[in-house]
Amino acid sequence: MHTVADDVYAIIARHAKLEAAQITPATPLDALSIDSLAMVEIIFQIEEHFNITIPDDKRIAERFANFRTPADVVAAVEVLLAQKTA
Amino acid sequence: MTGVRIAVTGVGCISSLGRDYRRFADALFRGDCGIGAITRFDTARCSITTAAEVQGYDERDHFEKERAARLDRFAQFAVVATREAVAAAGLRFDGRLSERTAIVHGTGVGGHTTLDFSYHRLYAQNAARLHPFTVPKLMFSSAVSHISLDLGIKGPAFAIASACASSGHAMAVGAMMIRSGLADVVLTGGAEACLTLGTMKGWEELRVMAHDTCRPFSRDRGGMVLGEGAATLVLEPFEHAQARGATILAELAGIGMSSDAHHLVAPSAEGAERAMRAALEDAGLEPRCVDYINAHGTGTQQNDATESAAIHQVFDGRARHLPVSSSKAQFGHLLGGAAAMESAAVLAALDRQMAPPTINFLGPDPDCDVDCVPNQARPQRIDVAMSNSVAFGGLNATMIFRRHA
Numbered sequence: 001m002h003t004v005a006d007d008v009y010a011i012i013a014r015h016a017k018l019e020a021a022q023i024t025p026a027t028p029l030d031a032l033s034i035d036s037l038a039m040v041e042i043i044f045q046i047e048e049h050f051n052i053t054i055p056d057d058k059r060i061a062e063r064f065a066n067f068r069t070p071a072d073v074v075a076a077v078e079v080l081l082a083q084k085t086a
Numbered sequence: 087m088t089g090v091r092i093a094v095t096g097v098g099c100i101s102s103l104g105r106d107y108r109r110f111a112d113a114l115f116r117g118d119c120g121i122g123a124i125t126r127f128d129t130a131r132c133s134i135t136t137a138a139e140v141q142g143y144d145e146r147d148h149f150e151k152e153r154a155a156r157l158d159r160f161a162q163f164a165v166v167a168t169r170e171a172v173a174a175a176g177l178r179f180d181g182r183l184s185e186r187t188a189i190v191h192g193t194g195v196g197g198h199t200t201l202d203f204s205y206h207r208l209y210a211q212n213a214a215r216l217h218p219f220t221v222p223k224l225m226f227s228s229a230v231s232h233i234s235l236d237l238g239i240k241g242p243a244f245a246i247a248s249a250c251a252s253s254g255h256a257m258a259v260g261a262m263m264i265r266s267g268l269a270d271v272v273l274t275g276g277a278e279a280c281l282t283l284g285t286m287k288g289w290e291e292l293r294v295m296a297h298d299t300c301r302p303f304s305r306d307r308g309g310m311v312l313g314e315g316a317a318t319l320v321l322e323p324f325e326h327a328q329a330r331g332a333t334i335l336a337e338l339a340g341i342g343m344s345s346d347a348h349h350l351v352a353p354s355a356e357g358a359e360r361a362m363r364a365a366l367e368d369a370g371l372e373p374r375c376v377d378y379i380n381a382h383g384t385g386t387q388q389n390d391a392t393e394s395a396a397i398h399q400v401f402d403g404r405a406r407h408l409p410v411s412s413s414k415a416q417f418g419h420l421l422g423g424a425a426a427m428e429s430a431a432v433l434a435a436l437d438r439q440m441a442p443p444t445i446n447f448l449g450p451d452p453d454c455d456v457d458c459v460p461n462q463a464r465p466q467r468i469d470v471a472m473s474n475s476v477a478f479g480g481l482n483a484t485m486i487f488r489r490h491a
Contacts, residue, residue: 035349035352036388037349037351037352040292055133056133056290056297
C-alpha cells in the first residue's frame with residue numbers, strides 16, 4: 001500500500017540523490033548531506049504534495065530540530081494530515 | 087591604496103529611524119527600534135507580520151504628482167536621500183562639475199513594488215493593460231536615472247546589484263572612480279523598498295525570518311526583519327573638497343571585496359574574513375587600528391555565528407573586546423541599501439564618538455563571542471570604523487572609514 005512514508009522518503013531521496021529504498025526511518029538527515037537549505041526545499045515540497053503547512057518555529061535554533069530523521073518528518077506530516085481531516 | 091584620499095563630504099538617508107540623517111543619528115544612539123507591524127500590505131496570508139517601514143512618508147512632500155507616479159518607492163527614497171547628501175555637501179552641479187560627477191547606487195531588487203503591483207493587476211485581476219511607466223519604474227537603474235534628472239548630473243551613472251552587499255559594492259566602485267580620476271564627485275549608496283506580499287512570502291519560505299523582532303548576536307534570536315529606505319554618501323578627493331572649502335565628515339579609507347564560492351545562501355567565515363583583510367590592506371591599516379565594527383549582523387542563526395568567527399580570525403585576541411554592533415535591530419535589513427545605511431551609522435559613530443548599540447539583546451550566545459554593545463550606545467574614542475556586508479550568494483564588501491579631525 002502507498003503510504004505517507006513512501007512519499008516523504010521519495011522527496012527526501014530526491015534531495016539526497018539516493019533511491020527511496022536506501023532511506024531508512026532512522027538515518028540522520030545530516031548523514032544524508034541534507035543541509036538547512038535542502039531542508040527548506042524538502043519542507044516546501046512536502047507542503048505542496050500533502051497540501052499542509054509545516055509551522056515555522058519562533059526560535060530559529062529549533063527550526064529544524066524536530067526533523068532529525070526521516071521518521072521525524074513522517075510523524076510530523078501524519079499529525080498535520082490528521083489535523084486536516086479532523 | 088593609491089595616493090588619492092577620499093573625503094566623505096555629505097550624507098543623507100531615509101529609513102524607519104527617521105527621514106533625514108540627523109533624526110536617524112539621534113534615533114540610532116537613543117536605541118530606538120523602527121520595527122513594527124506591517125502596514126504596507128495586508129498580512130493576513132503571512133506568518134511574518136513585522137518589518138521596519140519608513141514612517142510618515144508622503145511622496146507629495148518630495149515630488150510633484152506626475153513625477154511621483156513615475157518613480158517606484160525605492161527610487162523615491164534614493165532621490166530623497168541623495169538630495170539631502172548633496173545639500174549637506176554644499177554642491178551645485180553646474181558647468182563642468184555636472185560632467186565630472188558620477189552616480190553609483192546599489193539595489194538588491196530594484197522596482198519591486200511596481201513589479202508586484204503590476205503583476206497582481208495582470209495575473210490576479212486580469213487587467214487588460216499595465217501602466218506605460220511599468221518598465222521604466224521597475225528598472226534597477228531607475229533610481230540612478232532619477233538622481234541624474236533631479237540634480238542635472240551628466241557623468242557616468244549606473245546601478246550595482248549584489249543582493250545584500252549591493253550598496254557596499256556601489257561605494258567600492260565609487261571609491262575606485264575617485265582614485266582613478268574618472269570623477270571629481272561620486273554620489274554613491276543604495277536603496278531598497280520591497281515590502282510587498284510577494285517579497286514577504288518569498289522570504290518566509292527561507293525560514294530565516296524573525297516572528298517578533300531582530301536580535302543580532304543574541305541568544306534566542308529568531309532571524310532577520312526586512313527594512314526599507316536609502317542612504318547616499320558624497321565622495322570626492324580630499325584636494326577637491328578642500329579647494330572648495332567643503333566640510334570633510336570622514337575619510338573612506340579602504341574598501342575590500344570578496345566572494346565565497348561556497349553556497350547560495352549559507353555564509354562563509356572565510357569569505358567575510360577575506361573582505362575585511364582586503365579592506366584593511368587597501369587602507370594600509372593593521373587590525374589593531376580598528377575601533378568599531380558595524381556588522382552585517384542579520385540576526386539569523388548562521389550569519390551572526392559565521393560573522394563572529396570571521397571577526398575572530400581577523401582580529402585575533404582583540405575580537406572579544408572590540409565593539410561590534412548590528413544596527414539591523416533598529417532599522418531592519420535594507421538588503422541592497424543595507425551597506426549604505428550602515429555606513430551612515432558608521433559616519434554618525436565617528437562624528438559623535440559613540441558606538442551604536444545592538445538593541446533587543448537578551449543575553450550572550452556562545453557562538454557569537456563578540457562585544458556587541460548590548461542595548462545601549464557607548465561613548466568611546468573611534469578613529470577607524472569598519473562596516474561589513476555579507477550577501478546571499480556569497481558576495482561580500484567591507485568599507486573602512488576614518489575620522490577626520
